[in-house]
Amino acid sequence: MTAEYLVEIDLDKPAHGQEGVHNRWHPDIPAYKTIKQHKSYKIECFDWTGGQVANNDSADDIKYCDLTKIHYLSGPFAVEDCQAGDVLVVRIQDVQPLERSPWGYCGIFAKENGGGFLDKHYPKAAKAVFEFDGIYCSSRHIPGVRFPGIPHPGIIGTAPSPTVLEEWNKREGTLVSSHPDADFVMANLPTAKGTFAGSHATAGVQSVVEKCGARTIPGRPENGGNCDIKALTKGSTVYLPCNVDGGMLSVGDLHFSQGDGEISFCGAIEMAGCITLEVSVLKGGIAKLDMRSPMYLPSPVEPSFGSNRYLTFEGFSVDESGKQLCLDTTVAYRQTCLRVIEYLRRFGYNDYQIYLLLSSAPIQGHIAGIVDVPNSCTTIGLPLDIFDFDISPEAAVASHDRGNCAFANDDLKEGFPVHSELPNFLLDSLNSK
Amino acid sequence: MTAEYLVEIDLDKPAHGQEGVHNRWHPDIPAYKTIKQHKSYKIECFDWTGGQVANNDSADDIKYCDLTKIHYLSGPFAVEDCQAGDVLVVRIQDVQPLERSPWGYCGIFAKENGGGFLDKHYPKAAKAVFEFDGIYCSSRHIPGVRFPGIPHPGIIGTAPSPTVLEEWNKREGTLVSSHPDADFVMANLPTAKGTFAGSHATAGVQSVVEKCGARTIPGRPENGGNCDIKALTKGSTVYLPCNVDGGMLSVGDLHFSQGDGEISFCGAIEMAGCITLEVSVLKGGIAKLDMRSPMYLPSPVEPSFGSNRYLTFEGFSVDESGKQLCLDTTVAYRQTCLRVIEYLRRFGYNDYQIYLLLSSAPIQGHIAGIVDVPNSCTTIGLPLDIFDFDISPEAAVASHDRGNCAFANDDLKEGFPVHSELPNFLLDSLNSK
Amino acid sequence: MTAEYLVEIDLDKPAHGQEGVHNRWHPDIPAYKTIKQHKSYKIECFDWTGGQVANNDSADDIKYCDLTKIHYLSGPFAVEDCQAGDVLVVRIQDVQPLERSPWGYCGIFAKENGGGFLDKHYPKAAKAVFEFDGIYCSSRHIPGVRFPGIPHPGIIGTAPSPTVLEEWNKREGTLVSSHPDADFVMANLPTAKGTFAGSHATAGVQSVVEKCGARTIPGRPENGGNCDIKALTKGSTVYLPCNVDGGMLSVGDLHFSQGDGEISFCGAIEMAGCITLEVSVLKGGIAKLDMRSPMYLPSPVEPSFGSNRYLTFEGFSVDESGKQLCLDTTVAYRQTCLRVIEYLRRFGYNDYQIYLLLSSAPIQGHIAGIVDVPNSCTTIGLPLDIFDFDISPEAAVASHDRGNCAFANDDLKEGFPVHSELPNFLLDSLNSK
Amino acid sequence: MTAEYLVEIDLDKPAHGQEGVHNRWHPDIPAYKTIKQHKSYKIECFDWTGGQVANNDSADDIKYCDLTKIHYLSGPFAVEDCQAGDVLVVRIQDVQPLERSPWGYCGIFAKENGGGFLDKHYPKAAKAVFEFDGIYCSSRHIPGVRFPGIPHPGIIGTAPSPTVLEEWNKREGTLVSSHPDADFVMANLPTAKGTFAGSHATAGVQSVVEKCGARTIPGRPENGGNCDIKALTKGSTVYLPCNVDGGMLSVGDLHFSQGDGEISFCGAIEMAGCITLEVSVLKGGIAKLDMRSPMYLPSPVEPSFGSNRYLTFEGFSVDESGKQLCLDTTVAYRQTCLRVIEYLRRFGYNDYQIYLLLSSAPIQGHIAGIVDVPNSCTTIGLPLDIFDFDISPEAAVASHDRGNCAFANDDLKEGFPVHSELPNFLLDSLNSK
Incomplete structure (x- = not known):
């Protein structure tokens, strides 16, 4: 059996x-x-x-x-x-x-x-x-x-x-x-x-x-x-x-x-x-x-945080340089990812941590609009309840040490990550390692 | 008040x-x-x-x-x-x-x-x-x-x-x-x-x-x-x-x-x-x-059919001609739409009806994979419970008259829709109008 | 139409x-x-x-x-x-x-x-x-x-x-x-x-x-x-x-x-x-x-706060005086209601307000156990997200004026509500009316 | 770790x-x-x-x-x-x-x-x-x-x-x-x-x-x-x-x-x-x-069949003999259980099987009304999707052999279960054992 x-x-x-x-x-x-x-x-x-x-x-x-x-x-x-x-x-x-x-x-x-x-x-x-x-x-x-x-x-x-x-x-x-x-x-x-x-x-x-x-x-x-x-x-x-x-x-x-x-x-x-x-x-x-x-x-047993417990971000097919693409949904989704990274920075995470989180946590990525030329629109729903603090737009932001993810030794020797990639307030702790 | x-x-x-x-x-x-x-x-x-x-x-x-x-x-x-x-x-x-x-x-x-x-x-x-x-x-x-x-x-x-x-x-x-x-x-x-x-x-x-x-x-x-x-x-x-x-x-x-x-x-x-x-x-x-x-x-009050009540279709960034695109999510989503149309045909709907249905019913369109070069993969979840008959893969298919959507008069005069666009069994009723 | x-x-x-x-x-x-x-x-x-x-x-x-x-x-x-x-x-x-x-x-x-x-x-x-x-x-x-x-x-x-x-x-x-x-x-x-x-x-x-x-x-x-x-x-x-x-x-x-x-x-x-x-x-x-x-x-369109967004209280068939009843589910549910009232008091509501809230808000009342003699057990799930502040057990409680519900004029003249029914800190405002 | x-x-x-x-x-x-x-x-x-x-x-x-x-x-x-x-x-x-x-x-x-x-x-x-x-x-x-x-x-x-x-x-x-x-x-x-x-x-x-x-x-x-x-x-x-x-x-x-x-x-x-x-x-x-x-x-990971996939039965505090009880929720819930048993019989299960199923399957038992004297009302939601056939009220009922649960040997020797407890069509197979 x-x-x-x-x-x-x-x-x-x-x-x-x-x-x-x-x-x-x-x-x-x-x-x-x-x-x-x-x-x-x-x-x-x-x-x-x-x-x-x-x-x-x-x-x-x-x-x-x-x-x-x-x-x-x-x-x-x-x-x-x-x-x-x-x-x-x-x-x-x-x-x-x-x-x-x-x-x-x-x-x-x-x-x-x-x-x-x-x-x-x-x-x-x-x-x-x-x-x-x-x-x-x-x-x-x-x-x-x-x-x-x-x-x-x-x-x-x-x-x-x-x-x-x-x-x-x-x-x-x-x-x-x-x-x-x-x-x-x-x-x-x-x-x-x-x-x-x-x-x-x-x-x-x-x-x-x-x-x-x-x-x-x-x-x-x-x-x-x-x-x-x-x-x-x-x-x-x-x-x-x-x-x-x-x-x-x-x-x-x-x-x-x-x-x-x-x-x-x-x-x-x-x-x-x-x-x-x-x-x-x-x-x-x-x-x-x-x-x-x-x-x-799909399974009848999926985690459910409640439909309104996903803070949701929009991204469009206008790329990082401001260039307009025509219904390029891949670009739109990349923009949506970047919007989440920009948003979560203020809670003390560095970009690499957020990139890892976006990849591994059960975010919901939807096609929103794919016909309104020239912009595709995609969305990412980020579950509020995976955080042990409040990340809502109305939340007060306290300064917290969010630690760091692992990097390669050679990269750290070369002084990475540098300013453009990590917010200022994170650089000190890293550089002092 | x-x-x-x-x-x-x-x-x-x-x-x-x-x-x-x-x-x-x-x-x-x-x-x-x-x-x-x-x-x-x-x-x-x-x-x-x-x-x-x-x-x-x-x-x-x-x-x-x-x-x-x-x-x-x-x-x-x-x-x-x-x-x-x-x-x-x-x-x-x-x-x-x-x-x-x-x-x-x-x-x-x-x-x-x-x-x-x-x-x-x-x-x-x-x-x-x-x-x-x-x-x-x-x-x-x-x-x-x-x-x-x-x-x-x-x-x-x-x-x-x-x-x-x-x-x-x-x-x-x-x-x-x-x-x-x-x-x-x-x-x-x-x-x-x-x-x-x-x-x-x-x-x-x-x-x-x-x-x-x-x-x-x-x-x-x-x-x-x-x-x-x-x-x-x-x-x-x-x-x-x-x-x-x-x-x-x-x-x-x-x-x-x-x-x-x-x-x-x-x-x-x-x-x-x-x-x-x-x-x-x-x-x-x-x-x-x-x-x-x-x-x-999002709202706490969204229709919910149950997570496992969505028959879900996959589409990839290989286009209709078999051409391989690299991480083109727009093409992948188009393929996903076409998979639903091909699937629903056998229940008696014509392609235009399904295209309308796909557009208007609360289907769930997700980004699935967007990093596995060269294929983007997107999915469409079709709620089983919007149909008053069983559309599951295991269902027996009975022949039914599913009527027709509205077309333009000029197009009908020209003999549209023709064979390539509508399954055979639908043509008779249309042509006899 | x-x-x-x-x-x-x-x-x-x-x-x-x-x-x-x-x-x-x-x-x-x-x-x-x-x-x-x-x-x-x-x-x-x-x-x-x-x-x-x-x-x-x-x-x-x-x-x-x-x-x-x-x-x-x-x-x-x-x-x-x-x-x-x-x-x-x-x-x-x-x-x-x-x-x-x-x-x-x-x-x-x-x-x-x-x-x-x-x-x-x-x-x-x-x-x-x-x-x-x-x-x-x-x-x-x-x-x-x-x-x-x-x-x-x-x-x-x-x-x-x-x-x-x-x-x-x-x-x-x-x-x-x-x-x-x-x-x-x-x-x-x-x-x-x-x-x-x-x-x-x-x-x-x-x-x-x-x-x-x-x-x-x-x-x-x-x-x-x-x-x-x-x-x-x-x-x-x-x-x-x-x-x-x-x-x-x-x-x-x-x-x-x-x-x-x-x-x-x-x-x-x-x-x-x-x-x-x-x-x-x-x-x-x-x-x-x-x-x-x-x-x-039931409807496919019910409000859903997410299964883990209901703080849930248990009540048993032991009455207010401590008397043991045998599988009396009505008594168990009454106890469950009282547990919620006792809990919410500390956020500044008086008992009548909570009683009204319990009646009107979409609380979930379940039969839990009904066979374990002599105790029936019932539960009430209280949605966390109907409050604009945190009511979780771990929440810090700030003193807030939660106002009051309406009472009958004759009752207020008679000095009602009295101490046993309202927490101290609410009495002043009421009595000063 | x-x-x-x-x-x-x-x-x-x-x-x-x-x-x-x-x-x-x-x-x-x-x-x-x-x-x-x-x-x-x-x-x-x-x-x-x-x-x-x-x-x-x-x-x-x-x-x-x-x-x-x-x-x-x-x-x-x-x-x-x-x-x-x-x-x-x-x-x-x-x-x-x-x-x-x-x-x-x-x-x-x-x-x-x-x-x-x-x-x-x-x-x-x-x-x-x-x-x-x-x-x-x-x-x-x-x-x-x-x-x-x-x-x-x-x-x-x-x-x-x-x-x-x-x-x-x-x-x-x-x-x-x-x-x-x-x-x-x-x-x-x-x-x-x-x-x-x-x-x-x-x-x-x-x-x-x-x-x-x-x-x-x-x-x-x-x-x-x-x-x-x-x-x-x-x-x-x-x-x-x-x-x-x-x-x-x-x-x-x-x-x-x-x-x-x-x-x-x-x-x-x-x-x-x-x-x-x-x-x-x-x-x-x-x-x-x-x-x-x-x-x-509760957990964020509970099975969810969709809110409208529960066929729900009502029971009241009027007992099996027709006697009116006053807000007796235990009696109401017992009536609700009996309603499910009566309903499922026609699909070929015997009462003991259904009783076992009611106990073990994830049915939802709710308090509905508990104040409308003299009737308490409770409900049981039975998930449609745990059955591999259609149990909805509109379903055609085919005769099926649903087997049997296990009984004690002594009871079977005594000719149990007898007519009052099992529908006719099940007795033959049992008695022929």
Whole structure:
């Protein structure tokens, strides 16, 4: 009756090489196990980096993280009586941190290694470690904040068919090749470095996957994958298209919490953990539902702070320089993030702390208006009740020491962060370190 | 004790020329009335077009709507003891349809006159009329659907200062001039045609406003305006920056309901109505809050269908042709809309009906992931409970006649809609008209 | 298309004698009008007393209220194609105050005239007048509090059949006759005084109804009636058993807001108002559903403060004297009320103000445990966010003048309220009046 | 950083005698451990019976359960720097089933041993076993139902002082002695049989506790205890009065889920499990808050099915025989329970199954009206979405085999359940066993 464990991981050894994990999408990666429909299973998962990040007060591990290795996923699992064209119905029955590892982290990647949504403003690496007390988390790096998690898998997806894989590599390759002068990585193409096709893969498969295995970084319509949807928390049901027989489900990149957008890229509270799930199959579901990308039913058990307990900020498609963009919703959302940062500064947090908070706390990011040329408008709802002090516009602001997040040692030596990035009153404490 | 009416409108006469309304943003438009802080007022508002659209079964009025006239706003109102640099705190205490006009409409503008978010797919004009039964609405043009409204003003904003106005006209003008070959209207620049500077404006002011009065179509960070935020419903509080003394509040474009994005442009359920509000002033608020765009607290009284009663669709920044875009959230949201349309077709609705429904029903549009290059991922939550039949993926689909929305007479004569736009089983009924 | 008005009331004339109202339950009361299924109607209703209470600062009108006249209901309405044995499905589409009368009141009845749930503790009459600002209300008699309403009919019901009526009069008469020494009114039996059988009743009917028309004070399983269920707000659907052909629906006793229990008897915010509703009929529903009392589906649009924004108090079936009762849930709920009063005192309110607040604000009253002999346990959730200051247990308490509610002039002359009922620091201001 | 375990239980041995558990309230029971403020701890707890009930298909263990032994609580824990007069603030950070025991049970006790809220109607023992799949549970004994849990401790409380204990024994003794002819157990007085004063208790303490240790069955205002409040789920904060130095916190009787009232007495889904909590102390809190019974803040993470997804039933204080009671809320709630049972029968469940379901599923039990003499009105909201079929009043009812719950072997031999208790169509299958 107890749910069977499909994967159990060893946190004391490298993820690379362990049983039941892999880090690329490819139809040739063999099933690690076959699972039955209508039966609960437990699956342990590494944090997305496979254990590269430690519970300490330096962001060195973030700064020098090897991104060719991510994400270490658990699986793939072949589902009995599942064929290409079916839809896999995955009930996410629970997502928990590992009891032996009750912490997670949120990171800001350096602009030159990974970057993030606001990397032009905040190019340096930073980190906040969160500790889990039951359903709540808090961070010594962002004092004054505590909130319940919405544990979910950042990645859940099925294997691509050869055709789908070819399409991915072609369209993402075209994007890169048609922007030869891009000053950032527009897409991560297949790379042999860091590739792990799973412990059950033959040398031949490993070699093929090194050559053309799709990276796990983007979510994709054909198989789901790294969608980073915070609503996929315990209690939700996700419908995934199956491109190959067996479906070949993989899951990982567990998050204890995340805000809409996962804005700092390593923006959720990343953790090793365990997901409990049950699958069933909707035969011929892709055609029946005319399904071209996944869909889901959220959980009935989401944290709710009350609709009017979200202080909500608006952002528009006018960029930081005052340039007008036409219905550019990405720019609008970036502006919305910046509005929150500007607002929270006065309570004593520095920009990097707020950027981490925006990424990890359960903020609600909505499309507001997307038709009133030339301005897209997006909003971010910030829950008032995650703070242990009053952040409302009418609140009196007392001067408080809000500590600091972790930075990389090299950056601190270079005198970072400098004035333009941190409010004056924070510089003294930092510089005196 | 009864709230004083600031504006009462005559629905039997043209909006153009009536007391207390205007349709441009300009610092010279004189205050229609001065209002006190901490006192409730009622303000009647025309629908955004000033009465150009009728409760009938033809979309001719949508197709030939004069967009130079929109939006007819009520105001401006000068607030006592309010100065430039303050923040206006507006408590939206109620928004109601007019008892003498208990209906509204949702329109799809033709691609060549207004357009909308999906105008490349659905270039023709269409319309659905909704009737209001208390807090609920339903439409003879989209049978099988009924939902409670979230009445809100599409537009609420303050007057620009001369400097702000100049900035608007410059940045939007630059957008247009730098895209000489755009195949759609990227921004609506000042135009004398249709301009109404208000009944209290002198000929001189009217002339100035005709020349450089900002159009009301886009929302803008400096004054709010047409943000089309459905959360600004009765019970919410909005914080608006004041650019001029008195603040000069205007409000209009009332919606009975709207989905996130207002995707068909005339996408809300547009109505004439009455807003009840109270204002107060946060002195020096712009500097104090470092406010660069409006913020708000949503209402404690929003319709709630239960978190797991939203069937939710995912969309990615891969466009209709399969082209990969890099973190283009606008494209991702368009894909998400298309996924809903494809899904709902099988229940018997045609695409135009679904497009109207997506625009007007309280769908939840979220940013999901915005950092996993190259794919942005956005989601749309569609409430299951607005349908009087089961639309879940597991539901058996019975063949039903779902009627039709209104189209323009000329389009119907031309044989529209044709096969590519409507499922086969709908064509017969249409063609036999 | 506009909903037809079934009843329009004249607030400037006595309710007694007006068209479309009555104040007893009896099968002979003739239908005021016949209504169609699936059609929206508007029905104006007097406040429950028919206008006996004024918007002023004295509780004289509460103290001397003529309770033989209550409740003035609008109706009865015969429903087309409805027969005894059917179930009436009433969709409550809206409930609003009258725009011409935007206020209501909450009263505490004197122990000797009406009483209330805590009348042994608070035997004197008191009153708080609330003014409505859109969906919100506030009272000059309970400063510091503001909340959105949940407008609903305290009474909605169908006519009894002769058999049902006979049963009522018998069982309630037995209760009274078997407690000859009761020190309070255990049930209000038929009385000629104050009876109004409706403007369409013949003298003969009036005479019959005077003799045996059931009073409207209790709700009853057979027809619903005065259930004072705050969940029956706009957007809800109620299923009522039909005991006679036509169903004979009556409605009234509109409340702008109410807490669970309506504890002070006149405990809601009583108002004149207008209800919009639509009915349909479930044929043979009583047998089909085995229905022995009404049921309902609440509205999707209820105020929500967030589940953890209710400070919740526990009460047990140990009475004020320390006496142990066995599973007496009524005593447990009374204790829970007292716990809230004791708690809120320290913020400067007097007991009568809190008693009024408990009655009128949207408190949540739950059965917690009802099987752990000998203690029933009930809870009251008090929304934190209706106060404009912090009432949490950790809050610092500042001394504030919270004003006072209205009392009766005679009581104030007699030196009431005295020390045992009001905290010391409130006595000075009162005594100095 | 990992939370320290205060108690770890051995499910393979009798609870009686294990370290860190006890089953009476008494000031002399020594602290098992001393805990620090602001630190997270994990505490394993037996199910309330200490393991007397098995995961099987017979209710023999329920029928013959030894009730003198209950409840086995974990503790007591002395809190550092806590004194009599303080208030203990307990943050319930998590409540989970034990991974090694992923099931629970709901029982109906026989009328002659324990009984329950409806024992006059349903006097026989019955049982349903629930299995846990992550946050969801389902029972082979009540097919067609599945819902997320709201795990909580049925009991959390502090030790009584000698004075408080004396008061309890006196008032409960008086209740019993003044009802010599009661046909049921009105209160459970101290009894030596089954008493366990904890592994750290001396023989002298054990002897004293046997003589006058208060039973754990009722919750009590002075210390909380067995309040069976489903809102005390993970994420909630409870404020408990301290009657002795150290507070002496005990906790147990963990429930995976429960409906308001826990109506069948063993009505929750009883389980062994683990609670994670953190305490702090509000110095002098009893006087400061004028606290006479516990209070709490519910969790922000409660299951929410949407306000209009609860089919809600009304019950009144007219008893089963038609007798009118005066404001008897206990009778009203019993009627409400019966209304749900009558309603659900037609979907194929028998009364015992529904009684079990009402007890264990997250039904919402509200006080509606408690002042309209002579009728109290209470309501029960039944979530529509816990059923995998449509139970709405408009639903077509298909005949389904809903299986059966477990009964005691002796009862089945005697031909139970008989006609009056089970609908006809269920009798055949039962009798043919």
